[in-house]
Amino acid sequence: MADQADSAGATDTAGVAQAPPPTQALPPAVRVEGLWKRFGEQVAVAGIDLELPAGRFIGLVGPNGAGKTTTLSMVTGLLRPDMGRIEVAGHDVWRDPVEVKSRIGVLPEGLRLFERLSGRELLGYTGRLRGLPGAEADRRATQLLDVLDLAGAQHKLVVDYSTGMRKKIGLASALLHNPEVLFLDEPFEGVDPVSAQTIRGVLERYTRSGATVVFSSHVMELVESLCDWVAVMAAGRIRAQGTLAEVRGEAASLQDAFLELVGAGVRDTGESLDWLGGAR
Numbered sequence: 001m002a003d004q005a006d007s008a009g010a011t012d013t014a015g016v017a018q019a020p021p022p023t024q025a026l027p028p029a030v031r032v033e034g035l036w037k038r039f040g041e042q043v044a045v046a047g048i049d050l051e052l053p054a055g056r057f058i059g060l061v062g063p064n065g066a067g068k069t070t071t072l073s074m075v076t077g078l079l080r081p082d083m084g085r086i087e088v089a090g091h092d093v094w095r096d097p098v099e100v101k102s103r104i105g106v107l108p109e110g111l112r113l114f115e116r117l118s119g120r121e122l123l124g125y126t127g128r129l130r131g132l133p134g135a136e137a138d139r140r141a142t143q144l145l146d147v148l149d150l151a152g153a154q155h156k157l158v159v160d161y162s163t164g165m166r167k168k169i170g171l172a173s174a175l176l177h178n179p180e181v182l183f184l185d186e187p188f189e190g191v192d193p194v195s196a197q198t199i200r201g202v203l204e205r206y207t208r209s210g211a212t213v214v215f216s217s218h219v220m221e222l223v224e225s226l227c228d229w230v231a232v233m234a235a236g237r238i239r240a241q242g243t244l245a246e247v248r249g250e251a252a253s254l255q256d257a258f259l260e261l262v263g264a265g266v267r268d269t270g271e272s273l274d275w276l277g278g279a280r
C-alpha cells in the first residue's frame, strides 16, 4: 500500500499541515481533433474538435442526421475516419486499438447480438472475449442480470428478447469488464419507464465511481436530467460543448438552447397536409 504521508498530504515536523501534492490530472475521456467523415457527396462529420472530460455523464445531442452515430462509430473504432485524430483515455483509437478496446464498453445503434445464445450465455461468452476468469464473469453476470431485471429471462434466447430487453442485455455486455468509458447510442429508445429508471440507476452509480458515460440522444429532458456535460452537434459540426449550465446559458431549458443553437424553427405546415384529418 502507498505510504499515507506520500499520498494524502502530510504534517511536517513542526506540525504544520502541508498542501497535498497535486493529484495527477486524468486525460480526457475522449479527445478528437480535426475529425472528418464523408459518404460520397454527403459530409457526415465536418472536421470536429471535441474534448470530453473524464468522470462525467456526457450527452451528445443533435437533430436527425447531425452526425452523432458517425462520430461515436469513429470514436469507438468501428468506422475509419477520413481524417483526424481520436484519443480515448489518453490512447490513440486507430494506432492502439487493443488498448482502447479493453478500456471501453459500447452499446451501438442497431445493436447486433448473438441471437442464438441465451442472455446468460451471451454474458459468459462476452466475459471470455474480455479475458475475465470464468468464476468472476459468472459472478458479475448474475449481479447484472439481477439488477437489470433480466434474471427471469436469463435462459431465454436473445432472439426472443423484446427491444428493451435487448438494450438491457447489450448494456450488461458493455459493462461486464468494468470499462473506463461507456459509449451508448440512444440507450433509452424502446425502453419502458421502469427499465429506463433501472438503467439510469446503474449508469449513475457507474459515473459516481469515476467512470465516464457518453451517450447520444434526441430527448433533451433526459439529457438535462442526467448529464452534467453536453456537446451539441448539427450538420456535422459541434455547435457547443461544455457543462450543462454553460451550454444552456440564459435559455430556460436545454431544449430552448438546443433549438437556438441548431437554428431550427418549428416548421409551419401552412397549406401543406390539408388532406390530413377531418371527416371523410
Ligand SMILES: Nc1ncnc2c1ncn2[C@@H]1O[C@H](COP(=O)(O)OP(=O)(O)OP(=O)(O)O)[C@@H](O)[C@H]1O
Residues within 6 Å of the ligand: 039, 042, 043, 044, 062, 063, 064, 065, 066, 067, 068, 069, 070, 071, 218
Ligand atoms: N453508411 C452511410 N452511407 C451513406 N450516408 C451515411 C451513412 N451513415 C450516415 N450517413 C449520412 O451521414 C449523415 C449523418 O448520419 P448519422 O447517422 O451520423 O446522424 P445522427 O446524428 O446519428 O442521426 P439520427 O439522430 O437520425 O440517428 C446523414 O446525412 C446520413 O444520411
